[in-house]
Amino acid sequence: MVNDTALETLYKTVDQNQDDYVERLREAVAIPRYEARDIGCHDMDGVNLQLPPIILGTYGNDPNKKTILVYGHYDVQPALLEDGWDSKPFDMIETPKGQLVGRGASDDKGPIIGWLNCIEAHQNADIEFPVNLKICFEGMEENGSEGLEELISKEADKYFKDVDAVCISDNYWLGMTKPCLTYGLRGICAYKVAISGPGKDLHSGVFGGTVHEPMTDLIHLFSKLVTPSGKILITGVNDDVALLTDAENQMYKSLEFSLSELHSAIESKTTIFDNEIETLQHRWRYPSLTLHGIEGAFSSPGFKTVLPAKVTGKFSIRLVPNMDPNRVNELVEKYLKDEFAKLGSKNTISVECLHGAKPWIANPNHWNYVAASNAVERIFKCKPDLTREGGSIPVTLTFQDALNKNVLLLPMGRGDDGAHSINEKLDRSNYVQGIKLFGAYLHEIASCKDE
Amino acid sequence: MVNDTALETLYKTVDQNQDDYVERLREAVAIPRYEARDIGCHDMDGVNLQLPPIILGTYGNDPNKKTILVYGHYDVQPALLEDGWDSKPFDMIETPKGQLVGRGASDDKGPIIGWLNCIEAHQNADIEFPVNLKICFEGMEENGSEGLEELISKEADKYFKDVDAVCISDNYWLGMTKPCLTYGLRGICAYKVAISGPGKDLHSGVFGGTVHEPMTDLIHLFSKLVTPSGKILITGVNDDVALLTDAENQMYKSLEFSLSELHSAIESKTTIFDNEIETLQHRWRYPSLTLHGIEGAFSSPGFKTVLPAKVTGKFSIRLVPNMDPNRVNELVEKYLKDEFAKLGSKNTISVECLHGAKPWIANPNHWNYVAASNAVERIFKCKPDLTREGGSIPVTLTFQDALNKNVLLLPMGRGDDGAHSINEKLDRSNYVQGIKLFGAYLHEIASCKDE
Known part of the structure; x- marks a missing residue:
C-alpha cells in the first residue's frame, strides 16, 4: 500500500x-x-x-x-x-x-x-x-x-x-x-546491393542499347522490394509479423495523436493512411522498407550522359515482433538473387547485410x-x-x-x-x-x- | 574521268x-x-x-x-x-x-x-x-x-x-x-523527373511505413522505362523507328567488327546480344534508354537511414530516324504522368526535358x-x-x-x-x-x- x-x-x-x-x-x-x-x-x-x-x-x-x-x-x-x-x-x-x-x-x-x-x-x-x-x-x-x-x-x-x-x-x-x-x-536490418557490369563507366551514346546496364538492373530489383503504399514484397518477410489482437487494436483508440500533427512534422500531407490508428500501427507494429539511395550512379545537379559501371543500392527494413534479423537476412538475400536471376542480365550481384538490430x-x-x-x-x-x-x-x-x-x-x-x-x-x-x-x-x- | x-x-x-x-x-x-x-x-x-x-x-x-x-x-x-x-x-x-x-x-x-x-x-x-x-x-x-x-x-x-x-x-x-x-x-533527349513529398528529409524509423516515399515512387517509375535487355517501354516511342530494310541489314554483314573488341573496350562480357550485327544495330539504328542516376537520395559511401524528401531521376533516350525530339518529349511526359497516376501516391511529379537533338x-x-x-x-x-x-x-x-x-x-x-x-x-x-x-x-x- x-x-x-x-x-x-x-x-x-x-x-x-x-x-x-x-x-x-x-x-x-x-x-x-x-x-x-x-x-x-x-x-x-x-x-x-x-x-x-x-x-x-x-x-x-x-x-x-x-x-x-x-x-x-x-x-x-x-x-x-x-x-x-x-x-x-x-x-x-x-x-x-x-x-x-x-x-x-x-x-x-x-x-x-x-x-x-x-x-x-x-x-x-x-x-x-x-x-x-x-x-x-x-x-x-x-x-x-x-x-x-x-x-x-x-x-x-x-x-x-x-x-x-x-x-x-x-x-x-x-x-x-x-x-x-x-x-x-522497431528493429532494423540495413542492406547494400551492388550490381557490377562493365569495368569502367561508359558513354551512353556509344554503348547504350548494347550492354546490360547495372543501373537498370538495380532499379528493377528495387522496384520489387516495396510498393508505393509501403507493402513489403519480399517473400516471407511479413510472415513473422505478430498478429494484431483485438486488445492491442483497442488500445490504439485512446491514444492522443492526430494526423494534423504528423502533417506539420513532415511539412506535407503525403501520408499513406487517412486515419490515426493505421498510421500509428504502421509506424510501430508493422515493418517498413525505405530505399535510401544509390552509390555509383550520377547524383550531382546537372546532367551527365554516363552509363554507370557499378551501382550500389542502400535500403533498410524496420523490424517488428516477431521478426528475427537473421531470418530476414536469409529471406532478403534469397529474394534479391532470385529476382535478379529473372532479369536475365549478364551483370553480377552482391548483397550485404550491414547490421541487424532486433525489435x-x-x-x-x-x-x-x-x-x-x-x-x-x-x-x-x-x-x-x-x-x-x-x-x-x-x-x-x-x-x-x-x-x-x-x-x-x-x-x-x-x-x-x-x-x-x-x-x-x-x-x-x-x-x-x-x-x-x-x-x-x-x-x-x-x-x-x-x- | x-x-x-x-x-x-x-x-x-x-x-x-x-x-x-x-x-x-x-x-x-x-x-x-x-x-x-x-x-x-x-x-x-x-x-x-x-x-x-x-x-x-x-x-x-x-x-x-x-x-x-x-x-x-x-x-x-x-x-x-x-x-x-x-x-x-x-x-x-x-x-x-x-x-x-x-x-x-x-x-x-x-x-x-x-x-x-x-x-x-x-x-x-x-x-x-x-x-x-x-x-x-x-x-x-x-x-x-x-x-x-x-x-x-x-x-x-x-x-x-x-x-x-x-x-x-x-x-x-x-x-x-x-x-x-x-x-x-543518334540524337538524344535528356530528362529530369522530380518526385516531391515531405518538406524535408525524414528519419526512416519514425516515418517509414506511414508516408509515401518519393524514392519508392521514382524507382517504380524508372522500372517502367526500360527492361534489363534494353527494350524501351514508353508507349509509342518505338513507333517511329525506321524499319530495317533487307538492303540495310545486308550491309551489316560485311562490317569489320567483333564482339571481342567490344568486350575489351567495356572490360567485361556483359553485352546483351551474342552477335555483332544485332549489337551494331542496337548501337546505331535503334533507340536506347539509359538511367544515369538520382539526385537528392543518399549517394555517398556508408549508410544513412534517411527517407529523402525530394528525388530527381536523370535519364536520356538516344534517338534514331525517324524519331522526333518534340514527339518523344510528348510521349515521355504523358507516359510518366500516366504511370505515376497508377502508383496512387500523394507525392507530386514534375518532368523536364533538358535538351533534344535530332538523329x-x-x-x-x-x-x-x-x-x-x-x-x-x-x-x-x-x-x-x-x-x-x-x-x-x-x-x-x-x-x-x-x-x-x-x-x-x-x-x-x-x-x-x-x-x-x-x-x-x-x-x-x-x-x-x-x-x-x-x-x-x-x-x-x-x-x-x-x-
Whole structure:
C-alpha cells in the first residue's frame, strides 16, 4: 500500500523547491559538451580519445527493497545560435508560457537532473526512499553510446546484479497533453546491393542499347522490394509479423495523436493512411522498407550522359515482433538473387547485410509498467497512453538482453520538445510534474505485490 | 574521268614528303592548348573570355569546280604525363611500330594538318587542285563548340554560300584494318523527373511505413522505362523507328567488327546480344534508354537511414530516324504522368526535358559518299564499311541544317586510337594514306557526273 500522505508531502516539497530545480537544470544546460580527450579509444580520425565517463551511482542498499536502475545521458546534440535559435542554446531561458528553452533541456538533462531532484525531495520531506536506486548516466548517447554495451555486459553480474527493473527517461509523449509509457521499438536490418557490369563507366551514346546496364538492373530489383503504399514484397518477410489482437487494436483508440500533427512534422500531407490508428500501427507494429539511395550512379545537379559501371543500392527494413534479423537476412538475400536471376542480365550481384538490430517489446502488464501507470494516474489524473516507437533506442535492447529484466520507457517531455532541433524546450510543468511522477513511480513499485 | 596518272604522281609526292608531314604534326601537337582570354563570352565562372578563333579559309574560286567544306578542330582534351602517359603528351613520338603518339595526333590535329598537306602535295606535284576548298577549323569542339552554331548560321548565305558538300574528319574506323564512311548518328533527349513529398528529409524509423516515399515512387517509375535487355517501354516511342530494310541489314554483314573488341573496350562480357550485327544495330539504328542516376537520395559511401524528401531521376533516350525530339518529349511526359497516376501516391511529379537533338542520317548514295567510297577503293583496295555511330557529333547536324547539303564523316584514324585517353596515337600509315585519301576523294568529286 502506497502511503498517500507521504506522497502528498513529497509533492508539496517538489512544488516548493521547483525554482531551485529549474536553477539546477539551467546550470546543467550551461555545462559545455564534454570534450573527448587523451588516450581512450579510437575516434573517426584514428586518434586515441578518452570517452566521456559513464556515471554509475547507488542510492540505498536495503535487501528488503526493490532495486531500480535509471538510465539517462548528459551529452547533447551540437547547437549554435547561428543555427536559428531565438536565444543562446546553452543559456537556458524560461519563456512567459513556462517553457525552459535550451539545448538538452528535454534531451536528456531534464530527466537526469529530475532523478537527482527526486532523491533530494525525499530527503527534504524526510520521507524514506522507497527503493534502492542505481543510476547509469552516459555521455556518448548522441554518438552511438560507444563503450556502453561493453560496460553493461561486464557489470551485468556485478554492479547491475541486483537490479529488478530498468527505467529509461529519454523519449517523449506522443502528443502535447497526455503522458505515455513506451513498451516497444522497431528493429532494423540495413542492406547494400551492388550490381557490377562493365569495368569502367561508359558513354551512353556509344554503348547504350548494347550492354546490360547495372543501373537498370538495380532499379528493377528495387522496384520489387516495396510498393508505393509501403507493402513489403519480399517473400516471407511479413510472415513473422505478430498478429494484431483485438486488445492491442483497442488500445490504439485512446491514444492522443492526430494526423494534423504528423502533417506539420513532415511539412506535407503525403501520408499513406487517412486515419490515426493505421498510421500509428504502421509506424510501430508493422515493418517498413525505405530505399535510401544509390552509390555509383550520377547524383550531382546537372546532367551527365554516363552509363554507370557499378551501382550500389542502400535500403533498410524496420523490424517488428516477431521478426528475427537473421531470418530476414536469409529471406532478403534469397529474394534479391532470385529476382535478379529473372532479369536475365549478364551483370553480377552482391548483397550485404550491414547490421541487424532486433525489435524490442516489453510486457506492459509487468509490475514495472503497472507502477508507472498508477503513478501517471496519481499525477495527471488520466491513464497514460501505451505507445511504441518506429525508430530504435539501442540501449533499451542492451539493458534487456544483458540484465534480462523488464525495461520501461518513461518520458518526461512532450512530443513537440524539439530534441535535436533549434529552440529545444522542456515545459516547466513537465519538469516539475515529472519529478513528482518519478517519486510516485518508485513508491508504486515499493507497494507492488506482483514480482 | 579521274586522271589516274596525276593521282599516281600525287601519291608519290605524298610518300616522298611524309617525314615533313610527320614533322608538321609534331609541331601541331606541341602547340599548347589555346587559352581563352580577354573579353568574349561568359565562361563557367561568369568571367568574360574571348573564345579561341574559328579559322575560315578558302582555296580556289573556280566557278566550274565544286566547292567542298572541310571541318576539323585544333583544340584537344587535357593531358598530363601523370595521367599515365608513357611519353610526354605534347611531345609527339613515333614508336617502332610506326604509331605517332601525342595528344591530338588523331583527335583532331592529324586530319586538319592532313588537309593542309594535301593542298601542298598538289602544289609540289604541280597538279591542279580539283575543287574549291573551304576550311572551318574551330578551337572549342571539346567544350561543346561554343560559338560555332551562331557563326555557321550567320555565314550560311555568305562565306558558306557556294558549298556543295561537307566533309568532316573527326571520327574513327570501326576497327583496326578497314576504312569506313559514317552516314548516321543518334540524337538524344535528356530528362529530369522530380518526385516531391515531405518538406524535408525524414528519419526512416519514425516515418517509414506511414508516408509515401518519393524514392519508392521514382524507382517504380524508372522500372517502367526500360527492361534489363534494353527494350524501351514508353508507349509509342518505338513507333517511329525506321524499319530495317533487307538492303540495310545486308550491309551489316560485311562490317569489320567483333564482339571481342567490344568486350575489351567495356572490360567485361556483359553485352546483351551474342552477335555483332544485332549489337551494331542496337548501337546505331535503334533507340536506347539509359538511367544515369538520382539526385537528392543518399549517394555517398556508408549508410544513412534517411527517407529523402525530394528525388530527381536523370535519364536520356538516344534517338534514331525517324524519331522526333518534340514527339518523344510528348510521349515521355504523358507516359510518366500516366504511370505515376497508377502508383496512387500523394507525392507530386514534375518532368523536364533538358535538351533534344535530332538523329542525323545522310544519304550514302549521294555523290559525296560515292566519291569517298571510290577514293577508299583506290587507296585501300577495298570497299569502305558504311557505319553509323551511337553518340552524337552536334556539328554534323548543324552543318546539314544550316547549309542543307550532304555531310560526310570521313575518318582518318583507327578504332583504337584512344582519343580522349592516355597514349592517344595515329598510325603513320593512316596519316600518310589519309592524306592520299583526301586527295583521291577530291579528285573523285571533280569527276562526279551526279549532282
